[in-house]
Amino acid sequence: MLGFDVSSEQYSSSQSFQEVGMVKMDNVTFGVTMLIVGMGGTLLTLGIMSLIMAALKRVFPYRKEEEEKS
Amino acid sequence: MVDAMLNGFLGLGAGFANLHWSNPIMIAVGCVLLYLGIKKDFEPLLLVPIGFGCIIVNIPLAGLMEKHGFLRTIYDAGVMTELFPLFIFVGIGAMTDFGPVLENPYTFLLGAAGQFGIFLTLLLALALGFTQLEAVSVGIIGACDGPTAIYVTSKYAPHLLGAVSVAAYSYMSLVPVFQPPIMRALTTKKEREIVMKTHQKTVSRTTKLMFPLVITVIGGLIAPMGLPLIATLMLGNLMKESGAVARLTRAAENEIANIVTLLLAISIGATMDGRAFLRKETLIILCLGFVAICLDTVCGVLFGKVLKVLTGGKVNPLIGAAGISAFPMSARVVQKEGHNYNKKSYLLMHAMGANAGGQVGSVLAAAVMLAVLKGMGVI
Numbered sequence: 001m002l003g004f005d006v007s008s009e010q011y012s013s014s015q016s017f018q019e020v021g022m023v024k025m026d027n028v029t030f031g032v033t034m035l036i037v038g039m040g041g042t043l044l045t046l047g048i049m050s051l052i053m054a055a056l057k058r059v060f061p062y063r064k065e066e067e068e069k070s
Numbered sequence: 071m072v073d074a075m076l077n078g079f080l081g082l083g084a085g086f087a088n089l090h091w092s093n094p095i096m097i098a099v100g101c102v103l104l105y106l107g108i109k110k111d112f113e114p115l116l117l118v119p120i121g122f123g124c125i126i127v128n129i130p131l132a133g134l135m136e137k138h139g140f141l142r143t144i145y146d147a148g149v150m151t152e153l154f155p156l157f158i159f160v161g162i163g164a165m166t167d168f169g170p171v172l173e174n175p176y177t178f179l180l181g182a183a184g185q186f187g188i189f190l191t192l193l194l195a196l197a198l199g200f201t202q203l204e205a206v207s208v209g210i211i212g213a214c215d216g217p218t219a220i221y222v223t224s225k226y227a228p229h230l231l232g233a234v235s236v237a238a239y240s241y242m243s244l245v246p247v248f249q250p251p252i253m254r255a256l257t258t259k260k261e262r263e264i265v266m267k268t269h270q271k272t273v274s275r276t277t278k279l280m281f282p283l284v285i286t287v288i289g290g291l292i293a294p295m296g297l298p299l300i301a302t303l304m305l306g307n308l309m310k311e312s313g314a315v316a317r318l319t320r321a322a323e324n325e326i327a328n329i330v331t332l333l334l335a336i337s338i339g340a341t342m343d344g345r346a347f348l349r350k351e352t353l354i355i356l357c358l359g360f361v362a363i364c365l366d367t368v369c370g371v372l373f374g375k376v377l378k379v380l381t382g383g384k385v386n387p388l389i390g391a392a393g394i395s396a397f398p399m400s401a402r403v404v405q406k407e408g409h410n411y412n413k414k415s416y417l418l419m420h421a422m423g424a425n426a427g428g429q430v431g432s433v434l435a436a437a438v439m440l441a442v443l444k445g446m447g448v449i
Contacts, residue, residue, distance in 0.1 A: 025446065030202050031193040034442060039189045041438040045292050046182040046431055050175035052284050053277070057172070060276035 088130035092344025099347075100124035100339070103236070112243035115328075116216065116335045120236065123339020134340060141340035144333050149224050149231070154334040155217030156302045161327030162217070162429070163306020164319045166397065168281055170423035171430070172273045176377070177389075177420070181427025183373030184393025185435035187212035187365030191358050198354055202448060203227050206439065208355055211238050212362030213432035214245075215395040220334070221299060222436055226449070232341035233352040237359030245396045248360075249367050249403050253391050256371045261378065263412040264386035266420050275311070282308040289434055295444050296437020303433055366394045370424075389417055392424040395432035401425040 025033075080087075103121030107114035127134055127141065134141040148154035171177050192209030200208060207227035210219045211234055219238040223231050254262075282304035290297040309319045341347075374390025388408050392400045401421035408417040443449045 025202070025448065027196045027202065030446070030448070031196045031205075033446060034192055034206075034439065035189045037442050038435070038439050039186060041292070041442060042185055042431065042435045043179070043182045045289065045434050045438060046178040046427070048288065048292075049285060049430070049434075050178035052288065053172055053175040053178070053281060056277045056280050056284070057175070057273065060274045060280070062272045062274045062277075 085130055085132075090130070090344055092348045093128040093130060096128040096342055096344040096347060097125050099342070100128070103339075106240070106243075113239050115331055116239045117243075119332055119335035120239070120339040120342075123336040124342040125339075127340045127343050135343065141337065145337040145340055148330070148333055149220065149337045150228070152221050152224060152298065154330050154337070155221040155224075156298055157326055157330040158217045158334065159299060159302040159433075160306040160309075161322045161330075163282070163303040163308075164310045164322040165327075166307060166310075166426060166429060168307060168426050168430075169273055169278065170419050171426040172277060172281060174420065174423050177393075177423035177427040178430065179427075180370060180373060180377070180390055180393035180424040181429070181431030182393070182435075183390060184366045184370040184395075184424075184428045185213065185431050186369035187362040187367075188435055188439070190365050190369075191362035194361065195358055198358070200351075201227075204230060206443065207234055208358050209362065210234070210436060210439070211241070211355075211359035212366050213395055213436055214238070214242055214363055214366060215429070215432040215436075216242070218299060218395075218432055218436045220338070222440070228341075229346065230351075230355060232338060232347050233355040234359070235338040236342070237356050241359055241363050242396045242399070245363070245394075245399050246403050248364060249391050249400065250407055252364060252367045253371055253388055253404075253407055256368065257375070257387050259411065261375070261387050262408060263415065264378070264383065265412060265415045266384065266386050266389075266417060268416060268419060278311045279308070282311070285430065289437060293434070293437035293441035295440035295449075296433065299433045300437055303429075363394065367391050370394065370428075386415070386417055386420070389421045389424045392421040393428045393431065394425070395428045397425045397429050398422060400428070 100121045103117045103124060106112040107117030107121060123141065126132065133139045135145070136142060171181070188209045191212050192205045195205035195208040196202070203226040207223040207230050210222045213219060216235065216238050219234050220231065223234045286297075286301050286304045289300045306322050309315050309322060370390035370393040371387055372390065373393070374385060374387030377385040377390070378387050386408060388404050392404045394400050401418060401424070404421035405416070405418040408415040440449070
């Protein structure tokens with residue numbers, strides 16, 4: 001009896017969850033989609049964040065006197 | 071009477087009699103992790119409890135990972151529920167100063183480029199025969215962030231948790247070893263000598279307070295599946311920047327982070343039972359983890375070169391290597407490399423910006439990945 005069962009109910013249920021009711025996709029489609037959409041999504045999200053933060057810096061500029069007060 | 075005594079003595083030797091061939095090997099592996107943590111100072115806060123957990127779980131008949139075993143209880147309570155990595159993220163957020171990245175918001179993009187390794191490694195893992203969710207869990211090692219890797223792997227491939235965690239934490243501590251050769255190979259001497267101007271402090275307190283809120287709301291709307299990761303990191307940062315909850319911030323940075331780190335690490339060690347760990351997949355995962363972090367560095371430096379061209383030579387491409395989540399180790403590596411080639415070059419603050427961007431980038435990359443998986447109907 002393994003101390004940690006690799007075919008535990010948790011894994012079995014997640015494996016069957018993957019197979020049942022969810023879209024089955026070939027690995028090439030999956031991998032390329034993850035690469036393009038995943039990486040593109042990450043770049044886009046962080047690009048949006050950088051624009052928002054740049055805009056916030058303009059809206060709330062650094063003022064030495066106010067920072068020293070706070 | 072004699073039979074009873076004999077059976078009693080046999081009971082004393084039951085541990086030895088039930089040893090599997092993999093158990094002594096894993097006990098040795100645990101000792102190696104202890105050596106790396108204690109003697110070599112490689113992420114000791116993690117490798118010491120992981121190593122010890124690995125040793126004790128490979129002693130047969132102790133029942134530590136059986137139902138109601140003490141390690142099983144901790145594992146189910148904190149790892150399977152994903153609570154432990156999320157609590158650690160609160161502490162990380164409370165310890166991180168995002169000021170350098172806010173001073174130069176373009177460094178967010180370096181943080182994004184530093185996550186390419188996740189997706190490229192995912193492709194490699196698929197090519198090597200891993201299932202789709204296993205490949206996601208292997209690729210996430212490239213986030214170079216332990217809690218993120220544990221969060222994703224415990225959800226989608228818990229049987230790989232031991233290998234993924236050991237890979238993620240071990241390679242993070244090896245960043246100063248394998249990043250410099252990659253940085254030198256991809257840059258010219260002239261590029262490494264570029265001096266970047268240092269800036270005065272230009273970020274208002276209001277901006278620093280708005281930052282965690284913006285990241286949480288916008289990031290959460292784009293990738294709701296990753297909101298637990300984003301929100302806990304940003305909660306810690308908001309507590310720190312507000313200054314209004316100093317007790318909570320101190321607790322998050324110290325007591326909570328330390329207790330959860332101990333429990334998490336020993337739970338990870340507990341997954342390293344020899345019969346589950348010593349498989350060829352484990353070796354492949356350890357290799358792919360290394361490849362993932364190398365690819366992160368390669369893509370980060372290449373993106374740094376693109377920024378150098380776009381800015382007319384003002385950006386030193388070395389800072390691209392700091393766009394990973396190994397904070398602040400990677401920033402120090404970049405500073406050291408730049409300083410080696412030009413004593414007038416002080417890249418630390420710029421590299422810290424890229425490094426902090428990498429921290430946010432790794433969390434957002436995981437969140438985006440989960441959102442895309444959900445959108446594709448895989449989860």
